[in-house]
Amino acid sequence: MRRFTWFNATALTFGFAFLYLPMLILITYSFNESRLVTVWAGFSTKWYGVLLHDKAFLSAAWITLKVAVMSSTFAAILGTMAAYALVRGGRFRGRTLFSGMIYAPLVMPDVITGLSLLLLFIAIGMDRGVTTIVLAHTTFSMCFVSVVVSSRLATFDQSLEEAALDLGCTPFDAFRSVTLPIIAPAVISGWLLAFTLSLDDLVISSFTTGPSSTTLPIKIYSAVRLGVSPEINALSSIMILIVTVGVIAASLVSKRSIALQKADEQKALQQ
Amino acid sequence: MNDNNGNTDFAPWEDPAEKPLIEFRNVTKRFGDFTAIDDLSINIYDKEFYALLGPSGCGKTTLMRMLAGFETPTEGQILLDGQDMAAVPPNKRPTNMMFQSYALFPHLSVAENIAFGLKRSDMPKSEIAGRVDEMLRLTRLEQFGKRKPHQISGGQRQRVALARSLAKAPKLLLLDEPLGALDKKLRQDTQFELMDIQEKTGTTFVIVTHDQEEAMTVASRIAVMDAGRIIQVATPDRLYENPNSVYVADFIGEINLIEGKAEPLGDKLTEIHWAEGEAPIIGTAPADLAKGTACHFAIRPEKVAISSERPETHANAVQGQVHDIAYLGNISTYHVKLKNGQIIKAQAANNRRLSRRNFTWEDPVWLSWTDTAGVILTQ
Numbered sequence: 001m002r003r004f005t006w007f008n009a010t011a012l013t014f015g016f017a018f019l020y021l022p023m024l025i026l027i028t029y030s031f032n033e034s035r036l037v038t039v040w041a042g043f044s045t046k047w048y049g050v051l052l053h054d055k056a057f058l059s060a061a062w063i064t065l066k067v068a069v070m071s072s073t074f075a076a077i078l079g080t081m082a083a084y085a086l087v088r089g090g091r092f093r094g095r096t097l098f099s100g101m102i103y104a105p106l107v108m109p110d111v112i113t114g115l116s117l118l119l120l121f122i123a124i125g126m127d128r129g130v131t132t133i134v135l136a137h138t139t140f141s142m143c144f145v146s147v148v149v150s151s152r153l154a155t156f157d158q159s160l161e162e163a164a165l166d167l168g169c170t171p172f173d174a175f176r177s178v179t180l181p182i183i184a185p186a187v188i189s190g191w192l193l194a195f196t197l198s199l200d201d202l203v204i205s206s207f208t209t210g211p212s213s214t215t216l217p218i219k220i221y222s223a224v225r226l227g228v229s230p231e232i233n234a235l236s237s238i239m240i241l242i243v244t245v246g247v248i249a250a251s252l253v254s255k256r257s258i259a260l261q262k263a264d265e266q267k268a269l270q271q
Numbered sequence: 272m273n274d275n276n277g278n279t280d281f282a283p284w285e286d287p288a289e290k291p292l293i294e295f296r297n298v299t300k301r302f303g304d305f306t307a308i309d310d311l312s313i314n315i316y317d318k319e320f321y322a323l324l325g326p327s328g329c330g331k332t333t334l335m336r337m338l339a340g341f342e343t344p345t346e347g348q349i350l351l352d353g354q355d356m357a358a359v360p361p362n363k364r365p366t367n368m369m370f371q372s373y374a375l376f377p378h379l380s381v382a383e384n385i386a387f388g389l390k391r392s393d394m395p396k397s398e399i400a401g402r403v404d405e406m407l408r409l410t411r412l413e414q415f416g417k418r419k420p421h422q423i424s425g426g427q428r429q430r431v432a433l434a435r436s437l438a439k440a441p442k443l444l445l446l447d448e449p450l451g452a453l454d455k456k457l458r459q460d461t462q463f464e465l466m467d468i469q470e471k472t473g474t475t476f477v478i479v480t481h482d483q484e485e486a487m488t489v490a491s492r493i494a495v496m497d498a499g500r501i502i503q504v505a506t507p508d509r510l511y512e513n514p515n516s517v518y519v520a521d522f523i524g525e526i527n528l529i530e531g532k533a534e535p536l537g538d539k540l541t542e543i544h545w546a547e548g549e550a551p552i553i554g555t556a557p558a559d560l561a562k563g564t565a566c567h568f569a570i571r572p573e574k575v576a577i578s579s580e581r582p583e584t585h586a587n588a589v590q591g592q593v594h595d596i597a598y599l600g601n602i603s604t605y606h607v608k609l610k611n612g613q614i615i616k617a618q619a620a621n622n623r624r625l626s627r628r629n630f631t632w633e634d635p636v637w638l639s640w641t642d643t644a645g646v647i648l649t650q
């Protein structure tokens with residue numbers, strides 16, 4: 001039974017306030033006229049303008065985007081391959097160990113991952129920069145992709161692949177023309193997950209970054225240490241907007257495809 | 272073949288000069304220490320409609336999957352057209368399979384599903400569309416080419432799966448319980464459709480089923496399997512009339528089994544002593560049996576006559592009492608209890624109206640049959 005009670009209403013209000021009040025305050029102050037963050041001095045969009053002309057922020061944003069796109073793409077490819085091998089590889093010795101090892105980075109503290117990667121890059125004499133950040137982000141986000149994709153593969157009817165082989169596909173062709181198109185939604189959501197993880201990663205990036213490759217989270221963090229500025233608020237508001245739009249779009253797309261499928265099946269049944 | 276009127280029955284397995292299309296030579300398949308297929312040898316000939324019949328778990332799908340190349344035999348050889356298939360991967364075999372779950376590609380339309388194999392064959396691009404249309408026509412799916420698999424009904428899906436597996440004109444088509452998901456009426460229609468298509472295309476079909484009626488309807492020969500072994504391979508009528516074992520007799524249709532000890536009378540006529548104080552049953556054994564051999568006398572219900580007086584003509588007659596009557600419309604099955612408590616089923620056609628039926632519950636009756644009506648089984 002769903003009933004409106006005062007208790008429900010209160011719980012809901014507190015819950016949402018807890019989640020969204022900080023963001024609301026941040027967005028509000030990004031439109032503050034005054035340079036002083038905590039003193040309201042009227043509405044203004046000037047900080048957004050300032051942001052657009054700040055070379056350092058723009059270059060950090062560009063690097064962040066580049067890193068996120070590259071690392072999430074690599075993570076999607078590697079994570080899908082790992083998931084495929086683990087789900088389809090049959091029962092080989094040590095399979096449990098392997099699947100455990102794939103998922104371990106999920107719970108590994110970022111500091112440890114970052115530190116160990118830093119040590120690796122030093123050991124092999126690799127100059128730190130965009131490349132090392134991309135490698136590091138790929139490493140930690142591919143296991144998230146792998147989790148998403150392998151849960152899709154577990155419910156995937158294997159006879160589809162066999163049918164493809166039976167009809168003349170090589171194993172690779174079968175994967176490319178049957179498996180991949182069918183699991184594509186899972187790969188895409190894995191990619192999105194890796195993308196957002198890379199966008200807001202601070203810890204691992206700081207360990208593996210070089211002098212000319214400051215990402216946005218690093219930039220924001222170091223700026224905030226000198227004091228919160230309305231400029232930062234504006235930047236953060238933009239990020240909140242992007243994420244919100246992305247999440248809503250993704251859920252609308254998936255809802256729509258489910259609804260379409262249901263309608264189709266209904267139609268087929270009525271014939 | 273040795274026919275000269277060109278019209279003899281199709282029976283290549285009786286011609287020793289005929290080369291089988293498929294040959295299983297002592298094939299064994301183990302999964303770990305479980306033996307799914309046990310030292311099995313069979314021959315399947317060109318243009319046959321060969322049915323594998325057996326209870327669930329007896330290894331039918333495994334046999335099929337070895338033919339398609341998804342499983343490799345642990346021991347033994349599988350030959351196709353005389354060539355050992357061990358090293359040939361599934362995509363290089365001249366076989367196609369219709370999967371139990373249909374395995375239609377959900378992201379492709381019906382026409383694209385059918386074209387899938389053709390695009391990967393050496394058929395020129397210009398001919399593919401024509402072949403797809405031909406297949407759509409053959410399976411009466413002309414209006415559905417553009418639909419996705421989830422936009423058509425179960426029966427239509429099953430026909431898409433068939434069309435897709437036939438499109439490449441394989442030498443051998445494997446059908447794994449193709450009609451399992453259909454309701455009875457649709458299933459019977461489709462069985463005849465399958466036979467029709469098999470005749471039109473001249474493809475060799477191997478069909479897996481656990482439904483004996485289906486196997487009897489479609490197949491040129493049936494292989495009855497149990498626990499990874501072939502028990503008997505024969506044409507449907509021979510399987511029904513001359514089962515080689517109690518297992519086959521019991522699996523195919525209804526049968527009465529009477530246990531006893533054999534006593535040969537010579538010339539294959541054999542007496543079976545089956546109960547104290549009853550006259551022995553006289554039957555024909557496939558070979559002369561030693562005296563005292565334990566055996567079963569097996570007889571189909573429709574070969575047992577039921578009457579109120581002892582009939583003079585039949586070699587065998589026993590007395591009993593009507594225990595139960597199953598009225599099936601065109602026929603009735605009488606369950607008659609013999610003096611030793613055994614129930615024997617006798618079937619009679621209902622030529623007269625029900626109100627004038629001869630027998631009713633508790634009536635004393637005679638059951639009778641000739642000395643060639645049943646078979647004596649020692650396995």
Ligand SMILES: Nc1ncnc2c1ncn2[C@@H]1O[C@H](COP(=O)(O)OP(=O)(O)O)[C@@H](O)[C@H]1O
Pocket residue numbers: 302305307325326327328329330331332333334
């Ligand atoms: N890949 C496998 N691994 C282990 N056991 C299997 C495998 N495939 C089939 N089996 C076993 O082999 C037996 C025969 O299976 P199957 O050929 O599918 O039977 P059917 O098709 O006659 O129902 C079953 O007991 C099944 O559990």
Ligand SMILES: [Mg+2]
Pocket residue numbers: 331332
């Ligand atoms: Mg099966």
